[in-house]
Amino acid sequence: DSGVTQTPKHLITATGQRVTLRCSPRSGDLSVYWYQQSLDQGLQFLIQYYNGEERAKGNILERFSAQQFPDLHSELNLSSLELGDSALYFCASSTGGRTEAFFGQGTRLTVV
């Protein structure tokens, strides 16, 4: 158990809908990272938050957004969902800087 908690574990939704994925980082970790894992694109970094502020942005679509709350949990919002958004979404956390990041078990999103 990495200490990073993601909910829900599985999510099935229809095209055009909006979903929110939640991540609780390890106790004491200030950084949260979101990744998308799909068969065609592999593991792709989406976005990083550090202590409530956006720190780095990767290949995140405009339909996707994230935030980190004062209690340090983070949410990834996916809207206007398309079939191609079906993927495993991972959250990772670290204390920040050059410390190791620990990954959660992921949320599997299926868009039908």
Add this chain to the structure above:
Amino acid sequence: AQSVTQPDIHITVSEGASLELRCNYSYGATPYLFWYVQSPGQGLQLLLKYFSGDTLVQGIKGFEAEFKRSQSSFNLRKPSVHWSDAAEYFCAVLNYGGSQGNLIFGKGTKLSVKP
């Protein structure tokens, strides 16, 4: 642009045999390199990492990796594979200027272990 290539999509080895998983990177400066393992239905677990110093890095579960700058490689090895090593293995490089969770991953190598 930085990138990571894992040339082998799927490898099958017999239990007890040695293992080498290949990883090549493209990076302008000294790379920070990682190997992660993903078991079915699980998240990613860090096996080992290389930042600097000794080019042979020891990790968990009996794995090691060797950084070879001249070949832009960071291959993962294990002398004797166990059935529980069956999983998918990902090589990654730290995104330039990023913190350790900001990684560029290879496509992964799926390892199957024959009894």
